[in-house]
Amino acid sequence: MVRDAKSFVNTNELGRAIRRKREGTGLSLRDVADETGVSASTLSRIENGTGKPDADNIARLTGWLNVPMERIMGGGGRNAEGDENAPVVYFPQEAMPDIVEAHLRADRNLTADTAKALSELFRVAYAQFSHPGSDARNRKRR
Amino acid sequence: MVRDAKSFVNTNELGRAIRRKREGTGLSLRDVADETGVSASTLSRIENGTGKPDADNIARLTGWLNVPMERIMGGGGRNAEGDENAPVVYFPQEAMPDIVEAHLRADRNLTADTAKALSELFRVAYAQFSHPGSDARNRKRR
DNA sequence: GTACACTGTTTCACGTATGAAACAGACTGT
DNA sequence: ACAGTCTGTTTCATACGTGAAACAGTGTAC
Numbered sequence: 001m002v003r004d005a006k007s008f009v010n011t012n013e014l015g016r017a018i019r020r021k022r023e024g025t026g027l028s029l030r031d032v033a034d035e036t037g038v039s040a041s042t043l044s045r046i047e048n049g050t051g052k053p054d055a056d057n058i059a060r061l062t063g064w065l066n067v068p069m070e071r072i073m074g075g076g077g078r079n080a081e082g083d084e085n086a087p088v089v090y091f092p093q094e095a096m097p098d099i100v101e102a103h104l105r106a107d108r109n110l111t112a113d114t115a116k117a118l119s120e121l122f123r124v125a126y127a128q129f130s131h132p133g134s135d136a137r138n139r140k141r142r
Numbered sequence: 143m144v145r146d147a148k149s150f151v152n153t154n155e156l157g158r159a160i161r162r163k164r165e166g167t168g169l170s171l172r173d174v175a176d177e178t179g180v181s182a183s184t185l186s187r188i189e190n191g192t193g194k195p196d197a198d199n200i201a202r203l204t205g206w207l208n209v210p211m212e213r214i215m216g217g218g219g220r221n222a223e224g225d226e227n228a229p230v231v232y233f234p235q236e237a238m239p240d241i242v243e244a245h246l247r248a249d250r251n252l253t254a255d256t257a258k259a260l261s262e263l264f265r266v267a268y269a270q271f272s273h274p275g276s277d278a279r280n281r282k283r284r
Numbered sequence: 285g286t287a288c289a290c291t292g293t294t295t296c297a298c299g300t301a302t303g304a305a306a307c308a309g310a311c312t313g314t
Numbered sequence: 315a316c317a318g319t320c321t322g323t324t325t326c327a328t329a330c331g332t333g334a335a336a337c338a339g340t341g342t343a344c
Contacts, residue, residue, distance in 0.1 A: 285344105286343105286344090287342105287343085287344085288341105288342085288343080288344100289340105289341090289342085289343100290339105290340085290341080290342095291338100291339075291340070291341090292337105292338090292339085292340105293336105293337075293338080293339100294335105294336085294337070294338095295334105295335085295336070295337085296333105296334090296335085296336090297332105297333105297334100298331105298332085298333100299330105299331090299332080300329100300330090300331090300332100301328105301329090301330090301331095302327105302328085302329075302330095303326105303327105303328095304325105304326090304327100305324105305325085305326085306323105306324085306325070306326095307322105307323080307324070307325085308321100308322090308323080308324095309320105309321080309322090309323105310319105310320085310321075310322105311318105311319085311320080311321095312317105312318085312319085312320095313316105313317090313318085313319105314315105314316085314317085314318100
């Protein structure tokens with residue numbers, strides 16, 4: 001049960017990523033607004049970490065960044081209590097192969113068979129490398 | 143771009159997936175509410191496709207489903223005009239290896255080196271299988 | 285019968301994310 | 315000097331997602 005529901009989506013990282021890319025490419029807020037459909041005012045708020053963008057805008061912006069939502073947002077059940085701003089693994093790590101498989105199945109470049117084969121390959125490889133001991137959980141990065 | 147900003151996050155699929163899993167496991171709305179931290183009323187609305195859940199609840203629920211957000215939600219820039227309810231690829235397919243890599247890097251079960259090795263493996267395998275023909279040149283560049 | 289416990293749905297007051305527009309600066313050209 | 319055009323930020327009214335609680339069924343026990 002998701003220990004007491006206080007979890008927030010980490011939008012600070014989103015904001016930082018956007019500002020980084022925006023300034024890196026020399027675009028203004030209004031430029032990005034035109035490209036993404038998110039208004040400049042909202043964009044400004046997001047970059048400065050004020051408030052939390054809604055689902056549509058998160059989708060538009062992660063799309064613009066070409067980054068998976070959960071990578072940038074973190075959130076949900078497993079947000080490490082301690083470390084604030086690190087992008088977090090949203091899913092139980094055991095689910096990694098499932099995540100990859102889902103992505104593969106959604107990939108229109110692949111046939112169903114190929115997607116299956118690729119995820120199988122990934123599953124095997126992952127099993128090989130992941131939690132090498134029985135207590136990989138002690139590894140508290142950072 | 144972004145077509146005229148009318149893109150919505152596809153929450154219908156989210157709702158369907160939740161109802162499927164919930165009924166499949168014989169849970170009530172209030173059971174799921176306890177597990178996820180999303181209220182039963184909101185849960186009901188989501189399952190019935192009324193309104194759009196906010197970012198926090200999407201995170202909680204995709205986490206509960208163990209499914210990547212963009213797989214279930216679709217959304218953003220690439221939502222296929224034609225087919226409504228199909229889960230869509232949110233990212234350009236070319237980005238698949240990057241997506242997987244991001245996920246791997248966020249995986250605390252893996253050391254940085256291992257994550258790198260795995261994503262390299264994946265990248266090679268994917269390149270092998272993806273767009274086998276030459277008609278994959280629909281790509282839009284911005 | 286009538287209680288009681290459960291179900292999913294809807295009502296309600298409240299908080300807040302939103303975009304348009306107003307705003308404050310920084311620069312440039314005239 | 316002034317005017318014009320850019321920048322990011324903030325104000326404002328509006329829209330809407332939210333959870334608690336009320337509601338409407340349905341089933342079971344007594």
